[in-house]
Amino acid sequence: MEQAIxxxxxxxxxxxxxxxxxxxxxxxxxxGVGKATIYRRWSGKEELFVDVLRAAEPPxxxxxxxxxxxxxxxxxxxxxxxxxxSRSSAILHNVYVQMKSSPRIWAAxxxxxxxxxxxxxxxxxxxxQRDGELRPDIDxxxxxxxxxxxxxxxxxxxxxxxxxxxxxxxxxxxxLAGLRPVSSTVx
Amino acid sequence: MEQAIxxxxxxxxxxxxxxxxxxxxxxxxxxGVGKATIYRRWSGKEELFVDVLRAAEPPxxxxxxxxxxxxxxxxxxxxxxxxxxSRSSAILHNVYVQMKSSPRIWAAxxxxxxxxxxxxxxxxxxxxQRDGELRPDIDxxxxxxxxxxxxxxxxxxxxxxxxxxxxxxxxxxxxLAGLRPVSSTVx
Numbered sequence: 622m623e624q625a626i627x628x629x630x631x632x633x634x635x636x637x638x639x640x641x642x643x644x645x646x647x648x649x650x651x652x653g654v655g656k657a658t659i660y661r662r663w664s665g666k667e668e669l670f671v672d673v674l675r676a677a678e679p680p681x682x683x684x685x686x687x688x689x690x691x692x693x694x695x696x697x698x699x700x701x702x703x704x705x706x707s708r709s710s711a712i713l714h715n716v717y718v719q720m721k722s723s724p725r726i727w728a729a730x731x732x733x734x735x736x737x738x739x740x741x742x743x744x745x746x747x748x749x750q751r752d753g754e755l756r757p758d759i760d761x762x763x764x765x766x767x768x769x770x771x772x773x774x775x776x777x778x779x780x781x782x783x784x785x786x787x788x789x790x791x792x793x794x795x796x797l798a799g800l801r802p803v804s805s806t807v808x
Numbered sequence: 809m810e811q812a813i814x815x816x817x818x819x820x821x822x823x824x825x826x827x828x829x830x831x832x833x834x835x836x837x838x839x840g841v842g843k844a845t846i847y848r849r850w851s852g853k854e855e856l857f858v859d860v861l862r863a864a865e866p867p868x869x870x871x872x873x874x875x876x877x878x879x880x881x882x883x884x885x886x887x888x889x890x891x892x893x894s895r896s897s898a899i900l901h902n903v904y905v906q907m908k909s910s911p912r913i914w915a916a917x918x919x920x921x922x923x924x925x926x927x928x929x930x931x932x933x934x935x936x937q938r939d940g941e942l943r944p945d946i947d948x949x950x951x952x953x954x955x956x957x958x959x960x961x962x963x964x965x966x967x968x969x970x971x972x973x974x975x976x977x978x979x980x981x982x983x984l985a986g987l988r989p990v991s992s993t994v995x
Contacts, residue, residue: 722909756989762969763958763978764987770957771950778960782949791950799986800951802943 626652626659630673634712640670640719640726667729674720675734677713678703684741689749690793696742697772697789704776704784714780739765768796813839813846817860821899827857827906827913854916861907862921864900865890871928876936877980883929884959884976891963891971901967926952941984955983 629652633643645666649656663669682699684692707714720726746764749755755764771792775782816839820830832853836843850856869886871879894901907913933951936942942951958979962969
């Protein structure tokens, strides 16, 4: 049932219906269910919509937990995968763009998807700092933005940029090692 | 004259007119000039609009040219300043959001404003690599994304994030030095 509803919304989006015109009524009609069925599961269009996106995006990865570096590479690789999907799927790309001009849907997506990912990332960094993989004096919030920043610039802001295999590992290792020439890394 | 037209557009935006409804005709009427006057200076609404944004944003900075590090800090500081302006100006913020859902205006802004900034940044990095301030084996495109990534995550993607004074310097120095604990920076 839930699956049919999510697919119904995806179908409407594929048919080119703008986000703003997707009403619960129309979704119910497309999925062949009553409005009450939808409202039993979701409190509103925003929440339903976040689940549609979640179903369309690659699932969040399992972290290996073997080291901070390994976990960070898996997280950045999943950002890269989402970037690739968003590039290959015109619908998904279009939905992201529309979502950003709808403050309520953006807020729901942020609370339901983006914020939990950030919490997970900060956990990984906290463990890494505890285990001596991360400078002890570094602010975790800033460390987070530095690890994910380069990948997000490429996936979100520069839709024409390369997303080659191995990019996640490269970004993590360069961020850990720094960009100074080796001869001057003495601090 | 040019100034009056740019201010006319800003006035319309302040009055809450959506970007999509800003026609050359309406802009001409607001500025008290003929449409031909506008078309003599700008080839279309997109190009005019990019100049409106350019006038509203803090001007691009002069680079000191004393070192790659100094230049990078000035560039990142100007990103921070633009982030602060976009936060304090509801109109400007609103315009950025609308712009992203208008592919033609976004393309014009990208070609006229974003792309030249990227070229400038790559020049700074190229000089730095030549002068031994940047690892010789690093891809400049990737280095660029790493320096600007963390700042852009904060200014563009996390509108609630702190943009404290000194952030530009902090990001540049950490990106140069890396996030590994000092004891393990031996490569």
